[in-house]
Amino acid sequence: MGRDTRSSESPVLLIERARQRLGDWVERELASSLELAPLVVARTTGQILGVAEKWGEHASTLPQQSRREDVVRSWMASHAADAVACARATSRWPLGATWWRQEGQLALRYLFAGKPNEAIARVAEALAGPFDVDVDFNWPARKLFGNGVVPEELAIGTVLIAGDGEGSRAQLEVVEREGQRGFEKRPGSDSHPTAELQKVTHREARALADLPAR
Numbered sequence: 001m002g003r004d005t006r007s008s009e010s011p012v013l014l015i016e017r018a019r020q021r022l023g024d025w026v027e028r029e030l031a032s033s034l035e036l037a038p039l040v041v042a043r044t045t046g047q048i049l050g051v052a053e054k055w056g057e058h059a060s061t062l063p064q065q066s067r068r069e070d071v072v073r074s075w076m077a078s079h080a081a082d083a084v085a086c087a088r089a090t091s092r093w094p095l096g097a098t099w100w101r102q103e104g105q106l107a108l109r110y111l112f113a114g115k116p117n118e119a120i121a122r123v124a125e126a127l128a129g130p131f132d133v134d135v136d137f138n139w140p141a142r143k144l145f146g147n148g149v150v151p152e153e154l155a156i157g158t159v160l161i162a163g164d165g166e167g168s169r170a171q172l173e174v175v176e177r178e179g180q181r182g183f184e185k186r187p188g189s190d191s192h193p194t195a196e197l198q199k200v201t202h203r204e205a206r207a208l209a210d211l212p213a214r
Helices: 011-034 038-059 068-092 096-101 105-112 116-128 141-146 195-208
Strands: 159-163 169-177 180-185
Touching: 011 038, 011 068, 011 096, 011 195, 038 068, 038 105, 068 096, 068 105, 068 116, 068 195, 096 105, 105 116, 141 169, 141 180, 159 180
Parallel strands: none
Antiparallel strands: 159 169, 169 180
């Protein structure tokens, strides 16, 4: 559990402490998993938290937002959590840290640019493997059913793998309704290779930033 953010501490101190704790955490995780030079790790960590803080400052000015110090810390915690998820996912590759310098070069560039959310999406997509149909999993069932034309060679009951380009997968079955063929998602077939990992790192990050758990 994170601390109560309604404390009497100043906003500057709350943000500074979160920056320090999250920065130390990210540096340790990146250094131990990605096999990067210390200066590269420090620069990457600074970029990740710097971009997060900038976006948090902007978000805090929008209507109906929480206190500035809470919004900024939340953004920093989210970015730090995704960076650490990237680092911990490295152990899932047979090549280990070498993956980042081969197939994972785009994900690594996203990390260097301070965009760990984009990096973890690329990591998840690579771990999830190929898919047959590109879908948006936010679509309602009726749109999923009527999206596109099901090829005639696909018999009723054929099962395909759907993906969103960011690691989410589900099974789609070819069905027929009122003479029209379409896709229907099989219940319980959803999967995402880094979802549980990200839940853990986001919980850890919020605790380090003295934010309540979600």
